Amino acid sequence: MSNLYDVAYDLEKALRASDEYQGLKEAYEAVMSDESSKRMFEDFRNTQMELQQKQMQGEDISDEEVEKARKTVELVQQDSKISSLMEKEQHLNNVINDISQIITKPLEELYGQNDQQ
Template sequence: MSNVYDKAHELKSTLAESEEFTSLKSLHEQIAADDIAKRMLDNFRKLQLELQQKQMQGVQITEEEAQQAQQQFELVQQHELISKLMEAEQRLSVIIGDVNKIITEPLEEIYGSPEQQ
């Protein structure tokens, strides 16, 4: 019987070699080399993190903060590299979600799926 950890490392390598991952990595490198894009993305991610932390602490986000986040999002979406990066992140996120669903199927046979509970 094959070792689960060996298969996990094989999956890691496969993911690292995938077009989705290599595209994402390339876009990160391009943004890191572009001072304006890097600063825009860093500011957007900082704001995102601050708002997520507030939500996790149960603090209500103000209308002004929500508008600021929306404006920041629209601004970064207008930058071609950042927009491509976000699309690449979304594609990779879908793959990781699909893989997670696949590898947890045996547990669902025992415990049922979250939707069934």
């Protein structure tokens, strides 16, 4: 049997070559090549990261921050390039989640057997 790391690197190559990844890459490049979309997307990502960081540190998120995030999301959703990027990102995330479930199936089965005994 192949080394598991070799299989993982093969999976990485397959992911990079997949239609899902290529579509995401094209959508990302379209956003980055449009100055308005790029600024809006970067603002969205910064807002998202700030809120996640606060949550991870156990800090409260103010109503103003929630409202700012909501408005940012609304703006971003109105930009067709960013909407396409987010849709393609979600699709690729679904594929990766499916792959993750396949990879972890032996562990789930192993531990599931112990739960049934």
